[in-house]
């Protein structure tokens with residue numbers, strides 16, 4: 001090959017793509033749990049319940065002890081997973097309300113669009129919670145676009161918002177399936193009529209009572225956040241969600257078994273209202289929260305069985321992760337607090353959902369690729385935000401310069417290459433762009449609160465604001481529980497981390 005042709009090929013990325021043979025384009029399945037804490041599965045130390053399928057995944061793969069999601073609530077973590085960019089940089093990236101428009105705009109480079117461009121069949125199945133529709137919000141009875149299909153997914157089968165937010169219907173590609181035009185779906189923020197039954201007016205009829213919020217429209221005996229009417233033929237039963245995600249995923253995998261596919265399996269488990277299928281109810285001593293973990297574990301098992309049956313396990317990279325840390329009472333009286341006993345949902349870490357303490361974002365993270373990943377454990381720091389750049393590297397795609405602004409290629413670490421370092425720093429955030437950050441660099445962790453009040457930081461339901469210092473510093477090696485603020489004793493470290501964090505925020509990107 002002459003030199004000029006080689007240069008042309010390098011410049012167009014052809015060499016890069018050719019270097020990866022078809023066999024090196026493994027299928028990729030990202031399984032994201034909802035609100036699952038570091039200590040919630042047995043391979044991360046839980047003893048109050050068993051998670052045999054997730055444990056098997058860990059035994060056959062790599063179990064990360066410094067695996068993170070990028071935020072301690074759902075929408076920003078999912079935004080970052082897909083776009084590879086910190087959510088605090090984006091607009092409206094906090095917990096999305098029921099009628100939120102699409103948060104990730106069409107044309108944005110995402111992990112899905114990168115893989116789609118590389119020839120992958122792409123699907124998201126399960127919880128979305130990233131908005132649907134143009135700026136007017138979702139047209140529930142019409143075409144629900146833009147949405148996942150406009151940012152790189154070939155197909156989707158969704159829980160559009162969260163299971164505690166209205167409406168309880170599925171979205172398949174651009175439509176709510178089974179919608180009867182004679183019974184249109186209406187979703188809104190205000191009571192549609194004075195006699196509309198709610199969790200307040202009909203509290204005695206509920207099969208699961210609420211503890212805070214969650215007292216508007218009732219469906220399936222559970223009152224929710226927000227109001228809706230109509231769409232009765234399209235509504236689901238909470239108990240059936242996990243079965244539906246598995247059914248749809250197995251069908252997608254079967255359909256695409258002979259070409260590379262990317263499946264984002266986005267479980268609603270173990271988000272409130274925790275209402276696992278009847279066959280899982282009562283399976284643990286932890287109440288429905290524990291039973292929902294067992295249901296999640298069952299889903300993982302079904303996906304792995306499908307890979308085995310279709311002989312795809314050697315050719316599939318599986319990533320298991322969570323979207324934020326744990327919470328016990330998140331708005332319903334499901335017994336999670338009362339039945340918790342000495343279960344430590346966040347493992348040894350402090351805080352949980354809504355917090356920038358480690359419990360908020362350090363979560364189970366497991367990679368498995370049979371025959372390629374040497375089973376073991378890794379303390380390399382990796383984050384769900386890195387999957388975009390890492391998967392792009394895996395399939396030989398170059399990232400556009402203006403995309404995936406905070407996603408690092410940590411592929412070697414994810415595949416367990418000896419000595420592969422992972423990331424050297426990570427910004428953690430709570431929800432949207434609230435100005436609450438943490439920066440971990442090695443064993444050091446700086447907290448920065450731009451607002452001088454933070455939501456309560458312990459795993460509990462009390463979300464009232466508590467005063468916090470603008471900055472605090474912890475040494476995770478000596479103090480993994482972030483109990484002792486050592487900022488006064490380490491002024492130089494603190495200054496260095498403050499500067500680094502400010503630089504990452506102000507520069508608009510952290511990927512070189």
Ligand code: NG6
Pocket residue numbers: 034035073074075095129162164212213214225271272324330331
């Ligand atoms: C909060 C809800 C909580 C949960 C959370 C989103 C109240 C009082 N609390 O506002 O129950 O829905 O939003 O969770 O309504 S997440 O995992 O999707 O981010």
Ligand code: CA
Pocket residue numbers: 034035073074271323324
């Ligand atoms: Ca969540």
